[in-house]
Amino acid sequence: MEWRDEGIILGLRKHGETSVIAEVMTHAHGRHLGIVRGGRSKRLQPVLQPGNSVDLVWRARLDEHLGQYQVEVLNARAGRLMESAIGVHGVQAMAALLRLLPERDSHPRLHDAFAVILDSLDTPEQAGALYVRFELAVLEDLGFGLDLSACAATGVRTELIYVSPKSGRAVSAAAGAPWAERMLALPQFLTDRDYPCTNAEMLGQAFRLTGYFLDRHVFEARGIEPPISRESFCTAALRAMPPADPVLPETELMK
Structure with missing residues (x-):
């Protein structure tokens, strides 16, 4: 199994003496984990910082396996x-x-x-x-x-100043006035x-x-x-x- 995607580093945890398991929010494959061999090296440590965007190649024998990442930095924003x-x-x-x-x-x-x-x-x-x-x-x-998008009580789309804590829907100023103390702004x-x-x-x-x-x-x-x-x-x-x-x-x- 192999795919290529773009992702953003969320976090790391140590794996063995030199590697890490990288948690990445990828564009097409969701939140996905994978081993980065040598991820604790001086070359890869700056790349694998939370917030950095990276180019990823993921490989595994089976889809359900943890698999391994090959990574290259795309946007090294972590330092900033x-x-x-x-x-x-x-x-x-x-x-x-x-x-x-x-x-x-x-x-x-x-x-x-x-x-x-x-x-x-x-x-x-x-x-x-x-x-x-x-x-x-x-x-x-x-x-x-x-x-x-609209008042839960009247359907109007103007003067929406409240949200009902029960329904999670917007409520207009007029419709919500009697229950204003119970509403969320x-x-x-x-x-x-x-x-x-x-x-x-x-x-x-x-x-x-x-x-x-x-x-x-x-x-x-x-x-x-x-x-x-x-x-x-x-x-x-x-x-x-x-x-x-x-x-x-x-x-x-x-x-």
């Missing part, structure tokens, strides 16, 4: 990512989300989104908003996508791509929205704790955004 808290925690947080997917299930959209966001993590005003959209895409691919940048995420309050609302549904449908359902890297990334991204008026304490931004 390690220069900031947003970069370090962003790579780890997205890798943790991708590990929720079944191994070897193809998710080309998530691979491509992962690459785009990694290339934007050095732009703090974009990083948080892109990451939230990545979490929405992961929820959708796991079968728990949110419907933010829906920042406008998630329903209108031409509307930017301009401040920490908006971004905090978005983090709370996706975090709620990840907890409910994924982490609690599987009996696992949310990754610390997500909290660390959210904190770093919020600090990089200008505050809204009035200024809210950092601990209140995701409430």
Whole structure:
């Protein structure tokens, strides 16, 4: 068996004295593991860093075997990512989300989104908003996508400012007013791509929205704790955004 694909390094673990098992999010073959012979060498260590895009050739006698990787670097972005808290925690947080997917299930959209966001993590005003959209895409691919296109109660597509915590559907200002305290806030940048995420309050609302549904449908359902890297990334991204008026304490931004 043999195939060739492009992928992004998620993580490594030692294998024997000189090799590693590389975990890679590939474009066509999903999250896929393989042995890299000599992966702990001085030549390959810089290549096999989380966040780097690589060209892969995978070989195995049978498809179900672990197999071996031959790798060549395509985009050595890991060094740049390690220069900031947003970069370090962003790579780890997205890798943790991708590990929720079944191994070897193809998710080309998530691979491509992962690459785009990694290339934007050095732009703090974009990083948080892109990451939230990545979490929405992961929820959708796991079968728990949110419907933010129209009001669940009336069908209108304007003034969508809430999300029902029960249904995961958008709710308009008028329809949601009687239950406003029970609703999750829906920042406008998630329903209108031409509307930017301009401040920490908006971004905090978005983090709370996706975090709620990840907890409910994924982490609690599987009996696992949310990754610390997500909290660390959210904190770093919020600090990089200008505050809204009035200024809210950092601990209140995701409430």
